[in-house]
Amino acid sequence: MFKTQRVIRNNCMSVRKKSPIRLAARLLLAILIGTALQLVWKSAVLALPDDGSPWLNVQAILHSPLFIFVIFLMACQFFNWLMVLRDADLSYAQPITSLSYVSVFFLSVLYLKEAADLIQMTGIIFVLAGVWFISQTDHVTQFREREAK
Amino acid sequence: MSQTFIGVLLVVICTLLEGIGQVFLKKSVLRAVRWYLWISFGVVILSLETVIYTKALLFLDVGVAYAISSLNLISITLMSRCLLREKVTRKRWIGVCLIFIGVGLVVART
Numbered sequence: 108m109f110k111t112q113r114v115i116r117n118n119c120m121s122v123r124k125k126s127p128i129r130l131a132a133r134l135l136l137a138i139l140i141g142t143a144l145q146l147v148w149k150s151a152v153l154a155l156p157d158d159g160s161p162w163l164n165v166q167a168i169l170h171s172p173l174f175i176f177v178i179f180l181m182a183c184q185f186f187n188w189l190m191v192l193r194d195a196d197l198s199y200a201q202p203i204t205s206l207s208y209v210s211v212f213f214l215s216v217l218y219l220k221e222a223a224d225l226i227q228m229t230g231i232i233f234v235l236a237g238v239w240f241i242s243q244t245d246h247v248t249q250f251r252e253r254e255a256k
Numbered sequence: 257m258s259q260t261f262i263g264v265l266l267v268v269i270c271t272l273l274e275g276i277g278q279v280f281l282k283k284s285v286l287r288a289v290r291w292y293l294w295i296s297f298g299v300v301i302l303s304l305e306t307v308i309y310t311k312a313l314l315f316l317d318v319g320v321a322y323a324i325s326s327l328n329l330i331s332i333t334l335m336s337r338c339l340l341r342e343k344v345t346r347k348r349w350i351g352v353c354l355i356f357i358g359v360g361l362v363v364a365r366t
Contacts (some may be wrong), residue, residue, distance in 0.1 A: 234358035236354050
């Protein structure tokens with residue numbers, strides 16, 4: 108058990124030295140992929156035949172370039188997310204990726220011509236304020252500092 | 257049990273599974289030994305979550321399910337604090353709560 112804790116601490120200390128710019132770039136990539144994933148997924152679902160038969164839908168999915176692109180984006184998201192988790196706390200990184208709600212909202216309004224209202228705009232302001240609060244905290248827990256206190 | 261209740265219950269289970277799956281993925285990058293086991297467990301749990309979420313959509317509207325699943329933020333933050341011993345400061349909690357309310361407002365209208 109002590110050995111495991113030492114490994115965790117050593118890993119965390121090595122994380123501390125890494126550049127936050129690289130973390131920011133990976134978080135940005137996670138948000139961009141998340142946004143693209145939601146939009147492409149929605150387009151892919153809308154392109155499915157309105158037949159209702161599950162078997163025909165499965166066949167359409169397997170032959171749809173959009174769905175193959177969705178799977179590719181999911182794989183990219185997964186590996187990028189592991190890189191993010193290597194450099195940051197889960198409780199830091201996960202809420203920040205909620206910015207994809209903001210980007211999806213604006214892209215849906217701009218390109219899919221979906222309606223926006225005051226309540227949604229208020230929600231966007233809340234999300235942005237929340238991300239600002241989280242960005243003001245340390246991106247990784249410092250185990251040694253915490254033990255010293 | 258009404259269909260809505262079953263749907264809500266399934267989505268809440270999904271938020272818990274999301275938290276556990278993410279904790280396993282984080283464990284995989286923290287531990288030098290048996291990291292592949294943590295990744296495998298994480299992927300299995302997140303895949304199970306996708307199946308259950310798809311089932312939940314049979315009982316609930318997408319907008320409602322999406323709004324409830326913003327509880328992910330709370331479950332992930334709690335599990336990070338309790339299972340990963342991450343330092344979740346008051347400022348971080350304020351941020352999480354603001355995002356939770358904001359996402360709820362954005363997706364509840366969809």
